[in-house]
Amino acid sequence: MPSTESARHGDGTPRVAHLQLAILTILLAAQISTLLAGPMPPRQLTASLAAVTALAVLQARHLRAPARSPLWLRLGLVSAEGLTTYLPLLAIGAAWPGMGGFLAASVLLVLPGRAAWPLVAAVIMGLFAAAMSQGLGVRNSGNVAIASLAVGLTLFGVCHLTSTIMHMRGMHTEATQLAVVKERLRFARDLHDLLGYNLAAITLKAELSRRLIRKDPAAAGDELRDVVDIARQAVAEVRHVVDGYRNISLAQEIAAAASLLASADVAARVEMSCGILPDKVDSVLAMVLRELTTNILRHSTARNCWITAVQADEHITLSVANDGVPRAAANHRDGGGLENLASRLEAVGGTLSATVCDDGRFRVLAEIAI
Ligand SMILES: Nc1ncnc2c1ncn2[C@@H]1O[C@H](COP(=O)(O)OP(=O)(O)O)[C@@H](O)[C@H]1O
Ligand SMILES: [Mg+2]
Structure with a gap:
């Protein structure tokens, strides 16, 4: 059974971190394949691979904790990355792949905004100049500069997006609490x-x-x-x-649930079309809705919720559905809460069913004949 905290965070957090790592790995693999493409003496190749590894480690560190270390340490690490980017280029020349993109991303990630962009321009121009000095010509040097800029912006974008998602998740949990x-x-x-x-x-x-x-x-x-x-x-x-x-009433409880869900950042779409209900039915359905609202907050990472209370013929049906259902809920067993609700409904001649629908929503139906 997932805990409140882990359910609300869902299993998306590790997925975002994995995505970040996958993108970094793909970009690095592309650079290494460029490095291995041409002939190179073994000593130079070993030194180049060591430089790529050092860059990968520095890059992974920046991606993990962009602005948490003190400024002097961040500056030191970016300078180290700068040396690891430019020195091999000067030493092994055109065979060194365009690793400047990583440096550009690090500059954007770890330095304060205003200082970062001019420095990125300097990094890219530096790469262009270094490539020119290796005799690559304007076209190839331009390609190196553009490719590096593209890599840098991609890495920066992914990392920025990740931290925004984490921040929003934190706010969502806070709102629920x-x-x-x-x-x-x-x-x-x-x-x-x-x-x-x-x-x-x-x-x-x-x-x-x-x-x-x-x-x-x-x-x-x-x-x-x-x-x-x-x-x-x-x-x-x-x-x-x-x-x-x-003696709570369904109408009152629907309004309270919508407001509680809204304060937890869950958009509730409500449809209520039933007349005046018998007191017993009214209060049982209100209790049902109260538990179902608590379940949404406890067991899901819902962004949307659909509450409908519809009366047709002699039946009243309350349906509560939500998205953001953790995978574990597919094999859910009715715990204390849903079992209690089923017996409350049984006492007034009603039934309760809870399912994960084909569209991934968790839906609970409570039906009572009136
Ligand atoms: N709104 C919901 N979204 C996703 N899963 C849910 C939801 N409501 C219930 N569940 C799943 O059904 C299980 C049983 O719920 P319940 O009977 O209320 O027990 P409890 O809340 O005491 O765990 C939960 O542990 C959870 O896995
Ligand atoms: Mg419950």
Whole structure:
């Protein structure tokens, strides 16, 4: 059973990291194949492969943690990458592939925005100049510069996109947690408002009667009578609030669910076309919707949710569907929540079914004959 946290993050996070690694590997493989294409003395080839490995390691580090290290360290690493890019070019000449793209990407990833772009232009122009100095001619040198720029921008784009996705996921999780905290606060506030005053009054009057009991037993008796009255009143009020929590209506609950889901960044599309429902059916369906909303927040990474309550003939059907269903949900077993709902519905002559549909959505149908 997936935990709240992992379910909401889904298994997309490792997939994004794998995609990043795959792109880096493909680009490196292309560079290595260029390196191996022409004849090269073994010592030069070994040194070139060592330089490519060093560049790959530096690049992977920049992709993982673009701006987390101190600026001096980032500058040091980019300078090291600069040396590893240009020195082999000067040493082995045209056989050295256009590795400047990696350097351009690193500059964009690790240096502050304004300083980065002119430096990228300098890197690309430097590559053009170095290629020219190796006698590659304007056309080939231009190709080296353009290819390097394309590689640099691709790597930078992928990394930038990844960090944006991570950031948005973090915000989504925070919004969900906030929604849950808000609901808890609402309950705590109700409890506090209800019992806080009465318990304080009971304490005060019980203390007063303790002091009076010897001096003025009649006055102490009056205070104790008040204590009993206040305690009775508190019991009645608690019952009233609990009934209020129990006697919820489907219409109210749909509005509350849509607002709770919206605060967790889930767009709820609601369709409600049913008349006035019998009290029992109304409150059971409201309880069903409450659990299903909690399930969406706990077990999925939903962005969209579809809630419909439709009355046809003598039947009312509540359908709640969501996307962002983790793969594990395909083999889901009804846990405590769905089983409870099924027995609640059974008690009023209804049924409940939960399935992962062909379009990947998780859908729960509750049907009651009225
Ligand atoms: N909205 C949903 N989206 C994806 N999976 C869900 C959803 N609701 C329930 N599930 C799956 O069904 C299982 C059973 O849910 P439930 O009976 O409510 O138990 P619990 O919430 O206590 O785990 C969950 O563990 C989960 O795998
Ligand atoms: Mg549940």
